[in-house]
Amino acid sequence: MTQTPLSAIPLAGQAEMDVELWLHMYAQMVKIREFEEKVNELYTQAIMPGLAHLSIGQEAVAVGVCEALRRDDYITSTHRGHGHCLAKGASVDRMFAELLGKEAGYCRGKGGSMHIADQDTGNLGANAIVGGSAGIATGAAFSAKRRGTGQVAACFFGEGALGQGVLYETMNLAQLWKLPVIYVCENNLYNEYTHYTETTAGDLKARAAAFGIHTEEVDGQDVRAIYAAMRHVVEQARRSEGPAFLLCHTYRYRGHHVGDINRVYYRSKEEEQEWMTTRDPITRLADWVLGQGLTDRAVLERIHADVKDLIDSAVQFAMDAPYPDVSEVDQHVYA
């Protein structure tokens, strides 16, 4: 296994030249957070049916990973996947429409929060089986290699998926056949309501390393670090050098799902406060761009205001959109 220190990886152009890129990433993270805050609101007001798993706090992983991908690269996502879908290019109006079960949604309302798929942006679907998309992502990478398209696949999963066997079966295949797939592990510390150290033996990275897969470990609250690491492993994958395992340490600020309010039996309020106040990915990027003198606070405030407007009109669009006709229930069972 070769380990490239992150400091040795050139960040595309660095600072000034990339101010637009950093501001774009900033806007994407703000968009995801505002989207999720609105989901929380719609859910608690009983406007949104079903389940809602929020990724507030984990925005940097979604954005850092997807910004290193081409539009036609593939991703697979998880039950906590709104951020991945948005980061890969989904629009908020059709996302909200899907979450409300409307025909204008990405899946005509048939998938819902946990199954958003958008082939136009390479999103092969969010998956509500933990580790369930490892096969799909690895198969997409196999297909890309076979068809010679230069595409890569990024497979998002939480650390809970490290307990699932199919992940290791597909990692073995990927390394054996040098498939262009990046396994992105979002370690938000909790398998639902249980700390991962109570469920996961050994070292997390060593699991991928055992297959000879190149591994990187990054601060999942630092979008720049994730982007840099992802750029590196994506380039390797495009050069047919094989898969990579990107371990991102992150944190979900909210519960496992919206209804998980009382969390003290599995984690402390102090822990939550510490992550939110000292490691927030949005604040962190803001501090950096301001500290570098790349922009001023007014620009960032404008981004927040624009995102809020976007979210508000998207929610209105989704609320106004019609439900699918009941006759659609039998459609799309078979192609």
Place this chain on the structure above:
Amino acid sequence: MSTPSANGRELTFAEAIREALAEEMRRDPRVFILGEDVAEAGTPFKVLSGLVDEFGKERVIDTPISEAGITGLSVGAAMTGLRPVVDIMFGDFITLTMDQMVNQAAKVHYMSGGKLKVPMVMRTTLGATRRSAAQHSQSLHAWFSHIPGLKVAVPSTPYDAKGLLKTAIRDDNPVAFFEDKMMYKLKGPVPAEEYTILFGVADFKRTGTDITIVATSSMVHVALGAARTLEEIGISAEVVDPRTTFPLDKQTLIESAKKTSRVIVVDEGYERYGVTAEIASVIADGAFYYLDAPVQRMGARDVPVPFSPPLEDATVPTEKAVFEMAKTLCGRA
């Protein structure tokens, strides 16, 4: 659909499968095979022997022993422009692929609102009496037949195997294709020219007037054997083969039942909650006023398949048992 004549050309069941794969792989470069020992070994049953010589190891791919992994990889490959044919050596091992088939392959098209498709085939086996005991002998095709989004083929002859497999490979949906491992050496007419067989079209393996025997896969041959003996005592049995358990040709089954008024359904899956139950229900609903007796079901005995030969033989419907059941139904017991 017109049936081309074989003009005396005969293939074994295994050769028919191989020919279907070879023809489809020549026709469509997106088609490839993956599975355990499929390349040089040509599978333990030698069904795929020689394919790697023509198509190379890039298209006939030996995999690790990872049924879930290779099935999952097939789902993703199918979603992104390829047409995999994944080989699961024994039907018992489909249990290892269940999440990939049931929660992934079967649901991708629907969950995506019709945008994504999964054109893949899983070839696997069914059938007991090979003395292979409880984990290499089951007929689990009912499991997949239960799941909306999947299609299931259960061919009974070399001719049907070839035509149905070609259709399966061209289908844009996930198809599970079950081959009775005891039939691989069975010979039958297969024309040299191109043909396919539509899914959901039952076939009359024998026509008759007194009783209908609906049978699947190798049970078709059990039914035909019973029908010949029944003929000797003056009972005319019709043998109808659905060929696919989903889509199911309900109309043909019902029409035959209306004609004969008596029906036995024979399938090698477990009788309990099985294929025979579904077909019996379809016929009871559709031909109720025409039936002279309740539809009878004959499946595998509801026990894990035992190893000891006399015990194993007692678990599978036999010609004699079908004959006796038919005689009883026809009031000749």
